[in-house]
Amino acid sequence: MTDGGGSEHQWGPAGAGAGDGTHRVTLGDDVLDQYRRFSLYNSPYPAHDAGCAIDLYPGDSDPDAGLATAAPSPVGGTVRETRTVRAPPKPYAPDHDHLLLVDVETPAPLRGLVARILHVAPAVEAGDRVAIGDDLGTLVRAGFFAPWVGTHLHVGFRTAKQNLHRASGSLPIDLGVAVRPLAWDGTGTVVATGETCAILDAPGHPSPGDEWVGIAADDGGVLDGGLPHYETGGVLHGTDESRPTNESPQGAEPAPEGEWSAQSVRLNGDAIGRADGRTIHWGDATVLVDGEPVTGLSLSCARDDGFGAKLICPDRAFAIGDRVRVSIAHQ
Template identity: 60%
Template sequence: MPKHARPRVVMMADGKRVDGGPTEDCLGTDHGNGVTLEASILNRYDRFSLYNSPYPAHDEGCAIDLYPSDDGDVAPAPAPVSGTVLETKTVRAPPKPYAPEHDHLLLIECSAPASIAGLVARILHVDPVVEPGETVTIGDPLGTLVHAGFFAPWVDDHLHVGFRRPEQNHHRAVGSLPVELAVDVRPLAWDGCGTVVETGETYAVLDSPAHPNPGEFAGIAADGGGVLDGGLAHYDGGGLLGGGDSADGPMAVALNGERIGTATGRTVAWDDVVVTANGEPITGISLFCARDADFGAKLVCPERSLECGQDVQVRVRTGSEEMESALE
């Protein structure tokens, strides 16, 4: 299946870029120069991802998507930081039939936790109820989540969060500091098999791998250790969290004995691979970290109709293998 082309949509807010277009790169490739998100922040959310996005703001893990639990019809948006609201902006979003016309940008000068004090948090996908000058505390409601046109149809509502120094441009899509995680994420072995327990128009969720200890973060394990993060392989790349940065240079990454990409540090460039479900190609696998009991492999499959109760075997094949299979 072809990978999704990188969006290069220019959103304007007072004449400044909000998303897309060539801008400054992610500041620093040494993860020691990044910002650390503590467990006290991450544990307020059911799921998170550094790499599961086609947007360049997530390159090198320079932004994080935080997925709150949805206990009602209106999704909450708890503040990931304490601080003072600097600015809110309503911006145009890419036109999608399932999404509103506008998204929102929220800037907060951080006062806590200490690891990010003095930085500016840049938050997207929240329709804010707070105003400039207000003080917020971690966990306070910022507003309601927006299912923005930046999302692919299979993406759940979330807060997009990045951190910048005060002197930086806070409106550009890229330029945030690399995000480090002060939580352990448990790698879950998965043999590619499972039973469908949830479906949508563009996705299906399997009952495997099951979360062994809800409340702690876990994700699908790579063969050599670490947790996979990203859109395999419908986005250009992903991440390998907790796998240990390779001091000797790039290293191969595999899933169930199949090579899927090359890791440089924690960032993975996917190989030319195709994900199949019961032998038929699908768009891919959505890989993330979760602590809720409903965790299971999420298959992105708008071209396939999978049904609840159906047994599925997922395999990752090289592009050449898939071509040979099609010619048989």
């Protein structure tokens, strides 16, 4: 079932649970158009392990570029509950976060689900009605964030009968928008730097504001996740590709005989991990910049003109104008 905006909810047999492939939520333009970037896998938070949550960035994903504060609602409906929850204490973030639960009415295909929204200090309370795009409050940084992560809304969906408060258990999320894979040869010039990261000018967005893009895997799809600083990532396929998002990459190299059933995923010829369905396990991958290791490569989908490969490098400094080459190695 799909409405004009493209969001979709597939119901499975009675008794089926989240994450077993029988319940899936598809998010379309009606939800995603109000954000500049999104990611299903680029987080250490447990719900992201299988793409069962999405991080929605109204502003830049780089905290050194300035932190967005507005929190436009991804759904319309009635606020069920708001509560303060504990978060790991960090020097740059408080030891608490906020959870908002919204009984979804719009987009229409998601009606009856409950949206779980984190990282917003609420300006709403139980019983309030909100529409898609309404301000929910103020975006906050929480101890769940790594220092290179900008403010965003963490969003997941559950049925009302599920436990709405535990970290895991949300339904798998698919994309109901086209995402253009951008080929990248691993080279680029540093155009922005922060204390823990550097942004390259490549691959550049060919038409900022008009379409979603991401860095392409060699065998198709867009790469998503923290390579390899978060345990898993994903290879995503939007509506511009006929293959469902939960299938393995076309043409991917089979695992050697005797290894677990998975597919090799490559970036610019370098093996970066093995995909089981759309989820990539990085294994012992190491990101190298000019032959020297850095913490990782941050991968997400974007539609703004600031898009480019993002190096995670808290222990290594780069300067604007540096020309670099990125590669991936395995032990």
